[in-house]
Amino acid sequence: MLMINTETKNAHLKLPNNEKSSPNFDEIFRKAIQEVPVGIVITNAQAKDNPIIYCNKTFCKLTGYNPNEVLGRNCRFLQGPKTNPETIALIRRAIEKAEPVKTLILNYRKDGSTFWNELQIYPVFNDEGRLTYFMGTQIDISTKMELFESVMNAKHEWLITADAINDLIILTDADGKIIRCNKATATFFNSDFPKLIGSSVRELFASTTFDSKDDAEDLLLVTKAEFQFTDRTGYYEISNYPITVNGNLTKRVHLVRDMTSQKEMIAQLEWLNKAIQQAFDSIVITDTNGNVEQVNKSFERKTKWKNSEIVGLNLFELYFEPSSKDIIAEIQSKVLNGQVWDGEYISKRKDGERLYEEATISPIKDEAGKITRLLHIQRDVTEKKQLEAIAEAINLSENIGYIFAGIRHEIGNPLNSAKTALNVLRKNIQQWPCEKIVEYVDRSLSEMERIEYLLQTLKSFNLYEDVELKPVRIYDFICNFVKTAQKNLEDKGIRIFFDSEEDCKDVTVSLDSRAFYHVLMNIMSNAVDALEEEETPFIRIRLWQTNSTVNVSISDNGCGMSQEQLNNLFKPFYTSKKHGTGLGLVICKKMLAKMNAFIFISSRNKDNASLNSELGAKGTTVHIAFSV
Numbered sequence: 344m345l346m347i348n349t350e351t352k353n354a355h356l357k358l359p360n361n362e363k364s365s366p367n368f369d370e371i372f373r374k375a376i377q378e379v380p381v382g383i384v385i386t387n388a389q390a391k392d393n394p395i396i397y398c399n400k401t402f403c404k405l406t407g408y409n410p411n412e413v414l415g416r417n418c419r420f421l422q423g424p425k426t427n428p429e430t431i432a433l434i435r436r437a438i439e440k441a442e443p444v445k446t447l448i449l450n451y452r453k454d455g456s457t458f459w460n461e462l463q464i465y466p467v468f469n470d471e472g473r474l475t476y477f478m479g480t481q482i483d484i485s486t487k488m489e490l491f492e493s494v495m496n497a498k499h500e501w502l503i504t505a506d507a508i509n510d511l512i513i514l515t516d517a518d519g520k521i522i523r524c525n526k527a528t529a530t531f532f533n534s535d536f537p538k539l540i541g542s543s544v545r546e547l548f549a550s551t552t553f554d555s556k557d558d559a560e561d562l563l564l565v566t567k568a569e570f571q572f573t574d575r576t577g578y579y580e581i582s583n584y585p586i587t588v589n590g591n592l593t594k595r596v597h598l599v600r601d602m603t604s605q606k607e608m609i610a611q612l613e614w615l616n617k618a619i620q621q622a623f624d625s626i627v628i629t630d631t632n633g634n635v636e637q638v639n640k641s642f643e644r645k646t647k648w649k650n651s652e653i654v655g656l657n658l659f660e661l662y663f664e665p666s667s668k669d670i671i672a673e674i675q676s677k678v679l680n681g682q683v684w685d686g687e688y689i690s691k692r693k694d695g696e697r698l699y700e701e702a703t704i705s706p707i708k709d710e711a712g713k714i715t716r717l718l719h720i721q722r723d724v725t726e727k728k729q730l731e732a733i734a735e736a737i738n739l740s741e742n743i744g745y746i747f748a749g750i751r752h753e754i755g756n757p758l759n760s761a762k763t764a765l766n767v768l769r770k771n772i773q774q775w776p777c778e779k780i781v782e783y784v785d786r787s788l789s790e791m792e793r794i795e796y797l798l799q800t801l802k803s804f805n806l807y808e809d810v811e812l813k814p815v816r817i818y819d820f821i822c823n824f825v826k827t828a829q830k831n832l833e834d835k836g837i838r839i840f841f842d843s844e845e846d847c848k849d850v851t852v853s854l855d856s857r858a859f860y861h862v863l864m865n866i867m868s869n870a871v872d873a874l875e876e877e878e879t880p881f882i883r884i885r886l887w888q889t890n891s892t893v894n895v896s897i898s899d900n901g902c903g904m905s906q907e908q909l910n911n912l913f914k915p916f917y918t919s920k921k922h923g924t925g926l927g928l929v930i931c932k933k934m935l936a937k938m939n940a941f942i943f944i945s946s947r948n949k950d951n952a953s954l955n956s957e958l959g960a961k962g963t964t965v966h967i968a969f970s971v
């Protein structure tokens with residue numbers, strides 16, 4: 344069905360004059376025009392305001408109007424408030440000049456919705472060359488436009504993003520001519536964006552500090568390089584990315600980043616790292632669980648652990664004495680609450696030898712305030728402890744009143760028992776049988792012997808009052824001591840071992856040989872007593888040195904001691920042995936103090952498993968440290 348305006352129905356529609364056209368051709372042609380997927384309108388150029396005299400089905404479908412609503416009207420009814428007036432003016436001028444026109448115009452459908460109309464208008468002339476009609480075609484390209492808009496938006500966003508970046512971004516063609524660059528690039532080279540386009544990127548980098556031109560050119564070809572400009576301060580890093588299409592280089596992206604502050608930060612960190620490495624105190628950084636991340640040189644020297652060996656291991660488990668469990672719990676609760684822990688603990692070197700340390704453990708927080716690491720600063724106070732022990736020992740030996748009270752008690756008791764026994768004997772001597780008299784005399788004599796033994800021990804308390812200190816090669820000294828003791832120990836089934844660090848073999852210590860021998864004998868005899876019930880008894884002597892001390896330890900795998908015994912070890916007259924005087928270790932401590940050494944004893948038995956000994960389940964370790 345061809346729709347023709349009634350007012351203009353007499354107007355002649357000039358269709359192609361084809362020789363071979365059949366009588367039905369016009370009909371076929373009209374039908375075909377109805378069906379083409381392009382909107383078609385024909386207007387009467389002769390009538391006032393160019394009224395529509397024909398529109399096809401596609402036009403109706405596209406605009407939502409039916410033919411009756413359209414015929415006789417000018418096409419501008421398709422325009423609306425957002426239609427560009429400049430486009431309308433362009434069409435108007437073309438129509439006035441009877442020229443063809445092709446444009447893109449925003450049109451409105453009957454329901455008010457909009458679409459992008461790719462409009463073409465052609466003037467149609469009659470045989471006399473007079474303008475008679477206009478034919479217009481409409482194609483809806485809204486989808487294409489949306490796509491175009493989104494591409495344009497994306498491109499725009501990319502440009503905004505590139506401009507927001509402080510690094511320089513330069514896109515060049517394969518010959519190094521600048522195609523595009525971001526704002527930062529233009530500002531950096533004191534230029535305008537348009538001026539840079541088309542210029543050579545090599546010229547921009549001409550002032551780099553390279554010796555040869557080739558090197559400077561390589562700068563734009565290598566994947567990554569650091570460089571400087573001669574005419575400005577600072578350090579820069581360039582990254583170059585080639586863009587290839589089908590294997591051919593088409594473009595290059597050059598990214599330049601100012602590394603000055605980063606370099607300064609690295610330099611500062613290097614300084615800090617040097618300071619940490621060279622610090623006198625040991626420094627350890629762990630995660631919040633105590634897993635080691637880094638240790639400094641001082642820690643390596645002190646503990647014999649290498650940074651590479653200890654990283655990843657747990658400091659609390661590995662380095663702290665197991666007896667420090669409570670301390671570890673206290674440290675963790677404090678530092679994980681953001682506080683600093685200050686205190687002392689006993690730790691061990693890689694070879695298991697004991698260290699006495701003062702430490703400060705502080706939480707390290709990240710920018711969000713979350714605790715991520717712990718900083719341990721440790722100071723070896725073995726020497727300080729030693730001095731304290733010496734002071735304590737000297738103080739003890741000066742506390743004569745206390746010692747006399749002890750002596751009065753220790754001698755008074757057997758004396759009283761003997762006196763009582765003799766008095767009873769005196770009263771009954773007439774009527775008692777001979778055996779009873781002998782029993783009472785023996786009882787009195789045994790009390791006298793006890794007094795005699797005590798007096799002998801007291802003699803040795805003063806024995807080495809004035810020690811004679813001479814340099815002694817301690818390794819040789821202990822070797823001789825072990826040789827002397829060996830026979831006696833072997834008879835008792837006790838094995839003895841002596842381990843020494845290689846570098847201790849020539850070390851000399853200032854000591855009084857007789858006094859030190861006495862001390863070693865005393866400790867050995869305690870060990871032998873402790874090993875009485877042991878099936879595979881042994882004694883191990885070790886010798887090693889730290890920065891400031893030479894150390895000897897004597898360990899046994901005997902019955903060990905309770906916490907109470909340990910607490911009272913150095914109290915005069917305290918003894919857990921049947922026939923002990925409670926003076927042996929007091930005397931040892933005093934003698935060692937005179938030789939600038941201190942003694943520390945750790946032990947564990949079945950009741951006191953929390954305390955450590957290198958010997959496993961039970962045993963005792965006596966540690967003697969000489970100041971050097």
Ligand SMILES: Cc1cc2nc3c(=O)[nH]c(=O)nc-3n(C[C@H](O)[C@H](O)[C@H](O)COP(=O)(O)O)c2cc1C
Nearest residue numbers: 386417418419421422431434435464477478479481
């Ligand atoms: C054959 C023909 C088809 C036209 N089709 C459209 C159309 O689809 N959409 C539109 O906005 N304008 C179309 N126009 C243009 C308007 O009819 C009109 O010429 C234009 O708005 C400029 O004139 P004005 O400034 O008098 O409005 C067409 C014009 C002709 C002659």
